[in-house]
Amino acid sequence: MAANERSWDRQRANREQRLARARERLGAGLQGKIVDTNLVQELMHQVIECGDRVCLEGNNQKQADFLARTLASLDAGRVNDLHMLQSVLALPEHLDVFDKGIAAKLDFSFSGPQAGRLAKLVSAGKLNIGAIHTYLELFGRYFIDLTPQVALVAAQAADRHGNLYTGPNTEDTPAIVEATAFKSGIVIAQVNEIVDVLPRIDIPADWVDFAVAAPTPHYIEPLFTRDPALISEIQVLMAMMAIKGIYGEYQVERLNHGIGFDTAAIELLLPTYAASLGLKGKIGRNWALNPHPALIPAIEAGFVETVHSFGSELGMEDYVRARPDVFFTGPDGSMRSNRAFSQVAGHYACDMFIGSTLQIDLQGNSSTATLGRISGFGGAPNMGADARGRRHASPAWLKAGEEARRGTNAMPRGRKLVVQMVETFREHMQPAFVETLDAWQLAEQAKMAIPPVMIYGDDVTHILTEEGIANLLLCRTEEEREQAIRGVAGYTPVGLARDARMVENLRDRGIVKRPEDLGIDKRLATRDLLAARNMKDLVRASHGLYKPPKQFRNW
């Protein structure tokens, strides 16, 4: 090669060097692609270089916990300045790498339980946040400007060639591995077991460099399980309003539900209240949803036709396996999840996203960011945004679009229904409605370019509280929108500051609807309407197929 000629395979050459170092140091501890469990720390020292972009599989549920622990045990003098790419920060180890000086930069989506510590590390200058993303956005960047040099993933099992079985908990693995393996990166998988023959191959061995049997099965959290016993009658009332005032009104057939008791109440009212309204077969037919236990009664009642899932849910394995007409399952009978495709479906193929939030401002912007906590967004921004690239029509999408356009001369276009469902006061009597989101202060503290808003007001179509539904699609001015929001904000300061006459006018125009406007008798809003009132009812509804995790077995 001439001196002035550029080399175009530096990444591949570098990869070969890393692999050669690993082979040399691991010796007999490396059999093909299978690494001796005790040598994983050494493996990482050989294949990870300072400054690498490292994608650690931290999912909504599944965690590559053994690899996370091992990464946090590396010698920061040898491996440092890592740029971590991660869907979810769930475990203490996910932040230990920053505390110990092994990693310096972070791009992520959600930090749930670690949100407080994350904020502290940022303040202490130990962690530089690149950006907070919605999952699908982060996956997109893996193929553009944040391609990992090293991916540390988790699978159920590997065979001796290095093929992986991710089973029901596939989640983010395909997206991570594809981006890494096809750009000369290195893929290391921790597996629960190494077997001769896999139930099915989910990731071909060609895409995997190393597999290691972890000392314990990977950590997984039952994030979507809600005990029906904890659903309040206020939540039953809100669920009735949602079903009659939104699901039925727009004939919402394809949808996603956020996590929480509010949406669990809706799920449990489908076979009872919704059925009594004659809505079976007309609403809630096709879902992008993890296998929520609360959905079992609706499935059994024949309400639900299909469910495609981002990830699985602990305890639902046998139930899903026994309902392949509803769920996506593999030739081995177990579920197939895939967060990337389910998020695509949630964005483009669903008519509605409904979820909860912590704070809503007078423009309808909402955020789960509160002071001292950098919690991230997860999938909500992707699903809770109008999918402006969507072109296929459905009755729900056309009706929402028609309402948004009414009285204007804009080009006809549909609209996604984005519903924020909140009680006016959340725990500790914190008002859910505020003049100014905490996100503004947080942005200043953490030096973000703009406030971390989860769902923007102009994407929200309805706000639902125990006081009623505000239909923001029909608002034509900023003032109308503000009064519609105040009009369902109850006894919060924001609600009390309403212009009562204007709110009554909005009510006359159908922009604000109270339960009585919807023909809902509040006295019927009792827990008796729930198709399952406790965990045991869910198990019974599943014909014993659902096996709740221990912490939910309270009978």
Place this chain on the structure above:
Amino acid sequence: MAANERSWDRQRANREQRLARARERLGAGLQGKIVDTNLVQELMHQVIECGDRVCLEGNNQKQADFLARTLASLDAGRVNDLHMLQSVLALPEHLDVFDKGIAAKLDFSFSGPQAGRLAKLVSAGKLNIGAIHTYLELFGRYFIDLTPQVALVAAQAADRHGNLYTGPNTEDTPAIVEATAFKSGIVIAQVNEIVDVLPRIDIPADWVDFAVAAPTPHYIEPLFTRDPALISEIQVLMAMMAIKGIYGEYQVERLNHGIGFDTAAIELLLPTYAASLGLKGKIGRNWALNPHPALIPAIEAGFVETVHSFGSELGMEDYVRARPDVFFTGPDGSMRSNRAFSQVAGHYACDMFIGSTLQIDLQGNSSTATLGRISGFGGAPNMGADARGRRHASPAWLKAGEEARRGTNAMPRGRKLVVQMVETFREHMQPAFVETLDAWQLAEQAKMAIPPVMIYGDDVTHILTEEGIANLLLCRTEEEREQAIRGVAGYTPVGLARDARMVENLRDRGIVKRPEDLGIDKRLATRDLLAARNMKDLVRASHGLYKPPKQFRNW
């Protein structure tokens, strides 16, 4: 099973029946998963049932042409009422199935060369269009309400187990196969050859039911090749305006280019004009793009850091293989494309989409639909829409968002740059600017719920013609927007009807910019600026690695 008990594995049982029929009828013509080429028609008769949703792999480039031909040869008395799901209708056979009464319904994305015949079949009542989609939207529906019962796909090679190698032309295959295989559907792959050992495994055999060696390699079209000899000096001028007035102005690092000579001109001006402006390293670094031959000089000049591709491009195989630092390649050295992930990246990880269109109205809505042709949208709606779920910031995104927000009190938010680039008159002196899109009449003819708009005016940020750039982000009223559009519409009737004074006012405010406002000397807009002026120059720039298809070898 009790009489009143519901069965939950009807799909799987049905699948087993289909497979059993195939095994019985094919006998020795079926070796494992490998089907005798002469028996594919018989196979289809056994595994396809009336009314099935059949996904036929018709991609932007790669076509499952043998399977398409065979499908069109089935006995319509035995197999009919099929619901075809297809990204692209490219071949006559794709419509023959409707003409012959084998299929009745169609959901698709793009129909390019078949657009005229498609419109005729719709008029004749032989074909019922479900909807026109953007690619990623159609993939999303595969997991929600349009899951295929049968998928007919194309791969480069299969091994004797049925593992598939899709190589550089992976395109849509993973999305189609995953949706079908994990919902008890049947996957049939045509391959160019059956080999003992694949260069790499792209689709595991567990996801494939049948593989057949096609009599000829699958059809593939060099859709993204543009001969630089055909680039006009008007296009050079427009490319200069794009580079100085948009790419440089917003510092656009991550982007996608639509197909066409307009964007090819930009690609060929990067190493010359853009470099002379000092923009190397500041614009056009990371791309979601097929391997455009016109990008070769910019790659060689070190302008381009990475390219992730939807599909490949004929003749670029060796060049891509020799540039793995830039392109995504597999362990075998050949490219990895993936339309689903590249569309996700185009939507969420790119700061700009720039493409051409056929008609633009006074609100900035644009469409490629013209009378008598139902051509569809391809990837443009997905990439040419503001990604409202995006949360990570970049300078380009923030600046566009700031311009959109200026003078309002909306929540700060970024904006995607969506640029429509057109000459004011297209071929046959048809004006590109119109009072009313043909899409309105087409919607009426084809009984669509709403007009088929490719990119909506409120998603477009800039319109670029030979007369100048209209920055719609800065327009605050409908009237301003209309005059900004008229102000770059040249001598079209729409352009001539401008309010000249208002346009001058918009020019003073930087909303309309002429070449001279950008400091561009029109006399310099000559073909001399192109880094390659013909196909041979491209081959030379590639060091002989690029091998243009025969129809482009004009030297």
